[in-house]
Amino acid sequence: MGNILFMLKFIIKRPIAVILTFFGLVGLGLVTFQTLPISLLPDVPIPTISVQVTYPNMSARTLENTIVKSIRQQLLPISQLKDIRSQTQDGSAVITLDFEFGTNTDYAFIEVNEQIDRITGQLPREMERPRVVKANLTDIPVFYMNISPKLAATSDKLELSDFVQSVIKRRIEQLPEVAFADISGWVGAEILIIPNEAIFQSLGLKMTDLEQW
Numbered sequence: 659m660g661n662i663l664f665m666l667k668f669i670i671k672r673p674i675a676v677i678l679t680f681f682g683l684v685g686l687g688l689v690t691f692q693t694l695p696i697s698l699l700p701d702v703p704i705p706t707i708s709v710q711v712t713y714p715n716m717s718a719r720t721l722e723n724t725i726v727k728s729i730r731q732q733l734l735p736i737s738q739l740k741d742i743r744s745q746t747q748d749g750s751a752v753i754t755l756d757f758e759f760g761t762n763t764d765y766a767f768i769e770v771n772e773q774i775d776r777i778t779g780q781l782p783r784e785m786e787r788p789r790v791v792k793a794n795l796t797d798i799p800v801f802y803m804n805i806s807p808k809l810a811a812t813s814d815k816l817e818l819s820d821f822v823q824s825v826i827k828r829r830i831e832q833l834p835e836v837a838f839a840d841i842s843g844w845v846g847a848e849i850l851i852i853p854n855e856a857i858f859q860s861l862g863l864k865m866t867d868l869e870q871w
Contacts, residue, residue: 705740705757706793707770709733713785714749722746725781729753729788732777736769753788767792819844 709729713721726744730753733742741756757766770790778787805822807814823841830839858864 703763704793705759705761705763705766707755707757707763707766708791708793709753709755709770709774710789710791711751711753712749712789713782716749718746718748718751721749721751725785726751726753728780729774729777732773733770736766736773738766763792815845816847 711721711726711729713725722744726746730742730744733739733753733755736755738758738761739755740758742753744751744753755766755770757763767790774788774790781788803826805818805826807818822844827839827841830836
């Protein structure tokens with residue numbers, strides 16, 4: 659109660675000082691408001707780093723067993739690593755590392771690159787060095803577009819996948835507001851090989867030999 663009475667006496671006895679202080683605070687607030695950065699997508703660090711592996715003309719199984727598994731084992735000792743997972747397809751793979759919340763992504767990025775450099779000598783010479791990429795809010799898609807064929811026939815899915823890649827994806831990327839368009843779930847043509855086990859055994863070959871070819 660005494661503090662309130664003291665403030666009231668101060669305001670009554672010095673009205674000019676109080677008014678000047680008030681306008682000064684208002685002016686300072688306006689200047690600060692104009693200088694504050696405003697962004698719809700603020701630069702918030704995401705504790706996720708991905709390692710992109712590329713090796714053309716190699717099957718997904720061989721790539722997973724010979725390269726991706728070794729890289730994943732090399733990355734396990736990284737500090738503050740919460741989870742690690744990989745997704746492999748023919749000719750390429752992506753290893754995703756999730757870190758604990760609050761991890762300095764710059765330091766984690768350096769540590770991941772150091773681990774990749776240590777295992778580079780064990781990778782095939784003709785293979786490109788795995789690319790390390792930090793996650794960013796701009797990597798989050800703005801919208802998703804689901805496209806499906808009217809019929810469930812395989813030929814229709816193949817034609818639709820080719821149409822989406824060659825026409826729709828390119829048309830979307832031609833828009834000035836679009837930076838990148840990605841496709842997932844598309845269907846590609848495959849060749850099914852059924853070996854004759856009797857001939858394979860007579861030649862002294864195994865199924866793993868066929869996979870390496």
